[in-house]
Amino acid sequence: MEITKYPEHLAIIMDGNGRWAKKQGLLRALGHEKGAQSVRQVLEYCVEHHIPYLTLYAFSTENWNRPQDEVSTLMKLFLKYIKNERKNMMKNKIRFFVSGRKNNVPEKLQKEIEKLEEETKNNDKITLNIAFNYGSRAEIVDAVNRIIKDGKENITEEDFSKYLYNDFPDPDLLIRTSGEMRISNFLLWQIAYSELYITDTLWPDFDEKEIDKAIESYNQRDRRFGGVKNV
Numbered sequence: 457m458e459i460t461k462y463p464e465h466l467a468i469i470m471d472g473n474g475r476w477a478k479k480q481g482l483l484r485a486l487g488h489e490k491g492a493q494s495v496r497q498v499l500e501y502c503v504e505h506h507i508p509y510l511t512l513y514a515f516s517t518e519n520w521n522r523p524q525d526e527v528s529t530l531m532k533l534f535l536k537y538i539k540n541e542r543k544n545m546m547k548n549k550i551r552f553f554v555s556g557r558k559n560n561v562p563e564k565l566q567k568e569i570e571k572l573e574e575e576t577k578n579n580d581k582i583t584l585n586i587a588f589n590y591g592s593r594a595e596i597v598d599a600v601n602r603i604i605k606d607g608k609e610n611i612t613e614e615d616f617s618k619y620l621y622n623d624f625p626d627p628d629l630l631i632r633t634s635g636e637m638r639i640s641n642f643l644l645w646q647i648a649y650s651e652l653y654i655t656d657t658l659w660p661d662f663d664e665k666e667i668d669k670a671i672e673s674y675n676q677r678d679r680r681f682g683g684v685k686n687v
């Protein structure tokens with residue numbers, strides 16, 4: 457099928473690293489490492505096809521409940537990714553942004569995040585938004601508290617959106633890998649009218665062909681945003 461439109465904002469719940477590792481008889485950490493390679497492939501795809509916003513769910517506020525060594529593996533992987541991708545981000549004009557709470561994130565990682573956000577802030581081809589230490593309910597509560605602090609009253613939906621962690625357009629397409637039919641506290645406000653695509657493919661196996669399949673499905677969707685077509 458020919459793809460005629462690409463989403464402006466693609467969001468992904470990257471799930472199944474653990475299951476992928478188990479299937480191969482490997483440690484979960486290796487599943488996450490392979491998952492980081494899929495992150496590179498998807499970002500490359502977005503660069504190639506001019507998809508200006510990519511949001512990836514990398515670590516949720518609930519993921520702190522995982523065994524300490526797995527949490528530590530995920531922190532280290534993210535740090536390594538930041539260090540290794542700096543050059544590529546400058547070369548391809550990718551703006552790096554992290555959405556989430558800053559508390560609990562190891563100081564060294566937090567510093568590197570801020571450094572890369574600063575270095576890439578004028579890059580204008582793609583925004584890579586990593587949801588890290590992210591929870592959508594936390595984001596909404598944080599927004600409400602900032603609104604109260606600012607003494608605002610009678611705010612509109614548009615005003616409210618401005619208090620979220622970023623001002624990016626809402627995702628057009630939300631992909632979830634490895635078959636689970638749930639949202640897991642991800643972008644609850646922003647996905648009101650997003651198209652959903654859930655695949656059984658595990659995140660480490662999610663490659664260019666798999667993204668094509670998701671975008672082909674998106675191309676067949678009839679987006680009405682609550683309205684009626686052709687009246």
Ligand code: FPP
Pocket residue numbers: 470471472473474475476488489491492495512513514515519530533534537586659
């Ligand atoms: C879900 O798989 C995946 C995560 C909780 C972490 C996602 C992290 C990466 C893809 C790698 C590093 C990220 C970046 C941005 C470099 P799971 O462990 O819940 O899988 P399971 O449900 O099969 O156990």
